[in-house]
Amino acid sequence: MPDDHVHLNLFTMNAVEHVTVGSWRYPGDQSARYTDREYWTEVARTAERGGFDGVFFADVRGIYDVYGDDRDPAIERAVQTPSNDPAYLVPAMAEATDHLGFAVTKSTSYNHPYQLAREFSTLDHVTDGRVAFNVVTSYLESAAANLGVGDRMDHDERYDRAEEFMDVCYALWEDSWDDDAVVRDRDSGRYSNPEKVRAIDHDGEHFRVPGPHGCEPSPQRTPVVYQAGSSDRGRAFAAKNAEAVFVSQPTPEKVEAYVADLRERAAAHGRDPDELAFFPGIVPIVAPTEALAEAKAESYRDAVDVEGVLTLLSGFVDVDLSELDPDQRIEHIETDAIQGTVNAFAGGESDWTVREMAEFAGLGTTSPVVVGTPEQVADEIEYWYRDVGVDGFNVKEVARPETLTDFVDLVVPELRDRDLLRETYEADTLRGNLFGRDRLSDTHPAKQDG
Numbered sequence: 001m002p003d004d005h006v007h008l009n010l011f012t013m014n015a016v017e018h019v020t021v022g023s024w025r026y027p028g029d030q031s032a033r034y035t036d037r038e039y040w041t042e043v044a045r046t047a048e049r050g051g052f053d054g055v056f057f058a059d060v061r062g063i064y065d066v067y068g069d070d071r072d073p074a075i076e077r078a079v080q081t082p083s084n085d086p087a088y089l090v091p092a093m094a095e096a097t098d099h100l101g102f103a104v105t106k107s108t109s110y111n112h113p114y115q116l117a118r119e120f121s122t123l124d125h126v127t128d129g130r131v132a133f134n135v136v137t138s139y140l141e142s143a144a145a146n147l148g149v150g151d152r153m154d155h156d157e158r159y160d161r162a163e164e165f166m167d168v169c170y171a172l173w174e175d176s177w178d179d180d181a182v183v184r185d186r187d188s189g190r191y192s193n194p195e196k197v198r199a200i201d202h203d204g205e206h207f208r209v210p211g212p213h214g215c216e217p218s219p220q221r222t223p224v225v226y227q228a229g230s231s232d233r234g235r236a237f238a239a240k241n242a243e244a245v246f247v248s249q250p251t252p253e254k255v256e257a258y259v260a261d262l263r264e265r266a267a268a269h270g271r272d273p274d275e276l277a278f279f280p281g282i283v284p285i286v287a288p289t290e291a292l293a294e295a296k297a298e299s300y301r302d303a304v305d306v307e308g309v310l311t312l313l314s315g316f317v318d319v320d321l322s323e324l325d326p327d328q329r330i331e332h333i334e335t336d337a338i339q340g341t342v343n344a345f346a347g348g349e350s351d352w353t354v355r356e357m358a359e360f361a362g363l364g365t366t367s368p369v370v371v372g373t374p375e376q377v378a379d380e381i382e383y384w385y386r387d388v389g390v391d392g393f394n395v396k397e398v399a400r401p402e403t404l405t406d407f408v409d410l411v412v413p414e415l416r417d418r419d420l421l422r423e424t425y426e427a428d429t430l431r432g433n434l435f436g437r438d439r440l441s442d443t444h445p446a447k448q449d450g
């Protein structure tokens with residue numbers, strides 16, 4: 001990373017509930033306003049006031065129907081359903097801000113790369129280069145059924161498709177149109193120079209895309225690539241493709257090992273390993289005094305909907321947790337869904353019971369919950385940043401928008417006093433603010449292949 005400060009994303013979802021199920025009923029909570037554009041433009045303004053790099057939108061296809069083999073708990077408890085498409089919020093939020101970035105989650109299993117490349121080029125144009133693509137392969141069986149593709153592909157096959165999907169997108173974004181292809185010459189009537197616009201002629205196992213790309217080059221060309229895989233195959237994918245990686249590991253030691261592993265794998269692809277940025281989640285619960293912060297955490301915990309949490313986790317790990325004894329230890333299992341969630345709670349000496357996992361996961365699933373004064377929360381952030389070696393954090397919401405407003409009003413000034421957070425933005429594009437350059441690094445495989 002080029003600069004010495006912590007990078008921040010707000011980790012949210014265009015839905016009632018994201019990762020703290022039950023919080024919508026917390027007094028004063030505004031989660032149910034997720035359908036209201038003004039809720040989101042206000043979130044954007046607050047995040048930009050706090051120097052955040054971006055708002056990161058998670059998104060899923062399908063419904064969490066693994067728990068009890070039933071979709072009703074997910075519907076009743078708003079477990080990531082209902083939800084709306086996040087991409088459509090981005091233009092409104094971009095209009096309300098000047099520098100904030102927007103990471104949009106899209107699935108490589110249920111989209112076509114030619115279409116998706118166009119959508120992201122459009123978003124990159126309308127945001128003046130402030131968009132990121134969180135690449136996911138989708139883990140819910142019910143998505144496959146609804147999208148008419150039969151059974152969900154198995155875990156590694158989904159990643160194989162994702163690799164080819166990204167190759168097509170990179171070719172469209174990076175190689176199809178030269179920077180000087182658009183000439184806009186009124187006298188000759190020539191808008192673009194066809195000699196500088198190339199077909200990509202992709203003919204692969206999953207996709208046939210002759211090209212060329214239908215969009216002219218956008219400020220970043222390729223949106224910033226975010227990824228969160230943590231299985232072996234997921235790590236291989238992230239090491240090759242991701243610029244920013246979401247870390248989902250429960251202890252500092254596991255985070256350190258994960259970061260080292262990913263950097264080593266990235267170097268094996270000819271990438272500069274220091275160009276990868278790592279973002280663990282954090283669940284900050286902050287108040288002016290320790291006693292007030294503890295009281296706030298207690299009232300948040302009271303609002304947690306345990307059955308809803310188990311509904312969410314059952315979908316994450318593709319195991320019906322209603323069938324397990326609450327005191328049963330979580331054995332290591334191979335799942336076709338999110339292997340990383342299993343790895344966070346199972347294996348080695350630290351196996352958790354189902355009950356312990358549900359209690360811990362109630363506030364933000366797998367991320368550390370930090371309760372305290374602004375100084376204490378800033379201490380924790382400084383520790384992870386300086387000693388563990390992460391580049392920033394995904395700030396996970398408990399109450400909305402209270403988690404964000406508390407963080408910006410209380411923790412951000414403390415981080416700025418310590419020179420740990422920007423006072424003003426360095427660049428105009430999201431990649432510029434994250435990495436000090438508008439376009440992909442030359443060592444990224446998209447550039448090497450091109």
Ligand SMILES: Cc1cc2nc3c(=O)[nH]c(=O)nc-3n(C[C@H](O)[C@H](O)[C@H](O)COP(=O)(O)O)c2cc1C
Nearest residue numbers: 058059136137228229230231234246248338339340
């Ligand atoms: C922090 C984090 C956030 C994620 N966000 C999403 C998401 O918004 N949508 C989605 O479909 N998958 C999401 N995932 C799932 C991953 O993209 C990936 O599909 C999953 O982790 C399976 O890969 P793995 O087994 O290598 O971990 C997320 C995973 C993590 C750890």
